[in-house]
Amino acid sequence: xxxxxxxxxxxxxxxxxxxxxxxxxxxxxxxxxxxxxxxxxxxxxxxxxxxxxxxxxxxxxxxxxxxxxxxxxxxxxxxxxxxxxxxxxxxxxxxxxxxxxxxxxxxxxxxxxxxxxxxxxxxxxxxxxxxxxxxxxxxxxxxxxxxxxxxxxxxxxxxxxxxxxxxxxxxxxxxxxxxxxxxxxxxxxxxxxxxxxxxxxxxxxxxxxxxxxxxxxxxxxxxxxxxxxxxxxxxxxxxxxxxxxxxxxxxxxxxxxxxxxxxxxxxxxxxxxxxxxxxx
Ligand code: NAD
Numbered sequence: 077x078x079x080x081x082x083x084x085x086x087x088x089x090x091x092x093x094x095x096x097x098x099x100x101x102x103x104x105x106x107x108x109x110x111x112x113x114x115x116x117x118x119x120x121x122x123x124x125x126x127x128x129x130x131x132x133x134x135x136x137x138x139x140x141x142x143x144x145x146x147x148x149x150x151x152x153x154x155x156x157x158x159x160x161x162x163x164x165x166x167x168x169x170x171x172x173x174x175x176x177x178x179x180x181x182x183x184x185x186x187x188x189x190x191x192x193x194x195x196x197x198x199x200x201x202x203x204x205x206x207x208x209x210x211x212x213x214x215x216x217x218x219x220x221x222x223x224x225x226x227x228x229x230x231x232x233x234x235x236x237x238x239x240x241x242x243x244x245x246x247x248x249x250x251x252x253x254x255x256x257x258x259x260x261x262x263x264x265x266x267x268x269x270x271x272x273x274x275x276x277x278x279x280x281x282x283x284x285x286x287x288x289x290x291x292x293x294x295x296x297x298x299x300x301x302x303x304x305x306x307x308x309x310x311x312x313x314x315x316x317x318x319x320x321x322x323x324x325x326x327x328x329x330x331x332x333x334x335x336x337x338x339x340x341x342x343x344x345x346x347x348x349x350x351x352x353x354x355x356x
Contacts, residue, residue, distance in 0.1 A: 272292040
């Protein structure tokens with residue numbers, strides 16, 4: 077029987093802590109959120125980010141664009157936000173409509189305001205284990221939950237299932253920075269159950285509902301479920317949670333695990349961006 081890590085509670089205490097810090101500031105750190113089109117899930121995520129920002133004493137400025145907005149218009153907007161000294165963090169809510177060049181737009185964000193950590197400069201700093209990097213919020217959320225377990229990470233076998241730019245790769249990099257022995261699995265990986273069986277830490281970020289089975293897990297493994305899948309109108313993770321919690325030592329639920337941590341870490345990054353900009 078495992079400890080179920082309560083991401084909601086841990087995130088709330090991080091937000092409370094950010095609030096204590098923002099109360100002492102003369103100006104409210106401000107996060108600009110670029111939202112394009114009518115993707116329902118994106119709208120929910122953005123709403124959550126705005127309300128959490130308010131709780132943390134930060135300001136969120138929502139910039140909405142029509143589905144058919146041009147790359148040029150977005151680029152110009154990002155460039156003006158880069159120069160605006162009242163804006164301390166900028167995020168582009170993904171996914172963008174197919175006609176837009178996502179990577180090019182992400183690279184337009186000033187790395188000092190890139191609180192999603194998606195700019196290649198921040199990815200490079202993370203790779204160099206440089207503390208100046210803004211780490212992507214979900215990856216930082218996973219690492220914070222791992223710290224909550226109190227388990228020493230050094231030397232552990234960590235398996236990250238998923239190699240996306242925004243979750244899998246940064247989590248794997250951060251685990252490596254903590255001296256884990258890291259394996260990255262992806263859609264072309266052979267014999268995933270055997271890799272899971274060997275892992276002390278499993279981070280599931282593949283977007284496949286309940287794919288990771290309890291029978292694959294090593295007894296006492298730490299299981300971080302990043303997946304958010306809507307199945308029959310219910311949110312489900314990438315891990316078969318109920319049986320897995322009988323085998324794992326620590327496990328995150330979906331919802332209420334990594335999800336709320338992602339929002340809290342975005343706000344933490346925004347506060348840190350503000351402090352960096354003021355101190356530079
Ligand atoms: P993605 O689709 O960009 O990447 C999925 C990755 O999983 C790919 O690298 C792919 O190779 C791998 N994969 C797919 N099928 C696989 C299989 N059968 N075996 C092994 N690997 C496989 O997705 P993403 O953006 O990285 O998100 C992953 C999941 O995490 C999604 O469910 C997403 O909704 C969720 N997510 C949650 C949060 C959060 O805050 N909790 C944040 C971002 C994403």
